[in-house]
Amino acid sequence: MFNEPLELDMDEPQNIAILGLGLMGASLSLGLKRRGYAGRIYGYARREETRTAALEGGIADQVFSDPSEAVREADIIVICVPIWTIATLAEQIVPALKPGAIVTDVGSTKSELLKTMEPLFENSDAHFVGSHPIAGSEKTGIEAGDPDLYQGRLTVVCPSDGAPMISSLWKSVGSEVVEMSPEQHDAMLASTSHLPHMVAAALVRSVADGDPAKKADFCGTGFKDTTRVASGSADMWVDIIDTNRAALEAELDRFHEELQGLIQILREGNGNDIRNWLEAAATDRNQVLKLNQFLKK
């Protein structure tokens, strides 16, 4: 795996700046380095202890407290922070970018972000390419960095100038890449990722009911797994939900129909109705997992 040829330029390797050294950023750097990437990796982190940890952990060759300093020598810039902070950082770095530099991100929604980016990059010689690696963990922070986080996973890249280079970047850490418009992406992920997150959080709120001690001992592995993602980074998820509201409301409506169907069965249905309802779910889940090419690892 580590010997597979990188598709980035090996003779004259690009220098990469990673802005934000949490789970996603640290994992990207570790993934590149573990696979022998020879370009320099510049890191930006807001907190000094993160910058120190990045140097000590070999996650960045050089660290900066100023994002525009971090990008000055970089050919590729990957912004790994919550969505609205991507916009803030982009505004700061655009004037410092090398001509031809390509900026990308790892945000879980794309439409609103790309709308925000357009005017910023319009009069610049640099390009912005939206990407979203569908990989993650409820763990956060630089210490959660995992060189194989992207291995075997799917990354969505939005078509635009510079997209082939960014596709090549994600492939070099083991990801497969699909091109998709921002709108298509956001509608798809609203269902497959954002809805499960909201449902998990609503489930915790409902079970805990303002007093988590009351029922804690009776929560089993079912509760634990069903709600795992609800412990994920609020910083990241606030912006995801904030920038995908219409699609999320549509998904919540669709989900509510399913619950209403079940309530109807509880009121008037028999055992067979319950069985059919449950079996369709089990069959569909098994099909999803069987057909999914990126959850095998």
Add this chain to the structure above:
Amino acid sequence: MFNEPLELDMDEPQNIAILGLGLMGASLSLGLKRRGYAGRIYGYARREETRTAALEGGIADQVFSDPSEAVREADIIVICVPIWTIATLAEQIVPALKPGAIVTDVGSTKSELLKTMEPLFENSDAHFVGSHPIAGSEKTGIEAGDPDLYQGRLTVVCPSDGAPMISSLWKSVGSEVVEMSPEQHDAMLASTSHLPHMVAAALVRSVADGDPAKKADFCGTGFKDTTRVASGSADMWVDIIDTNRAALEAELDRFHEELQGLIQILREGNGNDIRNWLEAAATDRNQVLKLNQFLKK
């Protein structure tokens, strides 16, 4: 762990019949044997291949295709089948029970079952004690049997004649025991276990939307974990839902309030409202897991 004293009688060990040799039944037998239990274990299974596997895997010392034959020499009988089948089996075995025999079960709801059991045991010298070990897996069948399934988990035992012996049985396979009325149990588990199951199934149905191929590749680990329990045994879950309808409808209503609160925020709230909503969920989940004494293993 395996050297801890069994609390069942070791000098004149009771003989135990386990009716139903799926995940729960096989795990109970394996747990007893792994911990040195010296009594005989009789097994009943409907299917011949399960009976053969039970003998070959050392899960039962003797197997029977007739439940009333299996219980004839048993002091303790544990019925490990879906809830309505518990009632059917109990009806068959009551005439064959030894005087003083104690029958228990592993069903996830207790009120309706105990109402059904009362007339069956009323004129018998045997006792029925409701139990529910809060342990499980989405895996099913005898091959999923795990000697440590009950280790460190909580088992609810409903107060009645024979309850101390049944408590001792569960303790002997590593479980802790709490006594609880059937009604209290069913209301509690409706929230902590049955609601997560229904929500997970509804989530699969909503995301798959009748065509699991459409979005499969975009389902990540979040979807996978949030819906894990939806692949669980439909046979078991049909009866759970069927016998806890009123409590489940109340829980679904409560859950729906949480979703409505979120929809309200999506329509009118700002980033801070989203953050507060998410952070309450994360905090409550972390509290539940911290306070829970039985999810540590």
